[in-house]
Amino acid sequence: MSDVISEAVKVLTEKMSGVDIGGTVKFEIEGEGAIMVDDEGVRAGDDEADVTLSADPETFQGMMEGETNPTSAFMTGKLKIDGDMGMAMKLASALA
Numbered sequence: 001m002s003d004v005i006s007e008a009v010k011v012l013t014e015k016m017s018g019v020d021i022g023g024t025v026k027f028e029i030e031g032e033g034a035i036m037v038d039d040e041g042v043r044a045g046d047d048e049a050d051v052t053l054s055a056d057p058e059t060f061q062g063m064m065e066g067e068t069n070p071t072s073a074f075m076t077g078k079l080k081i082d083g084d085m086g087m088a089m090k091l092a093s094a095l096a
Contacts, residue, residue, distance in 0.1 A: 012042040023050035051083035
């Protein structure tokens with residue numbers, strides 16, 4: 001597992017504490033790997049998900065640090081979303 005993925009799992013675990021997602025989300029970080037988030041927690045993995053969010057490492061890191069708004073990243077094409085948009089929006093508000 002890459003350092004980027006390890007750090008992202010740690011940060012996402014803190015951000016998602018107490019958030020009920022109601023499904024499965026996958027973050028795909030270009031060139032690094034994938035992270036799964038569900039009501040069980042956060043882990044490195046590449047399983048099927050209700051919604052997949054894909055971004056380059058810089059965009060993903062910006063979202064984790066609160067410097068990049070997930071909605072703005074999506075609107076400018078830096079974040080791609082495939083699947084349940086409602087779940088993606090719920091996740092975006094939890095990350096903000």
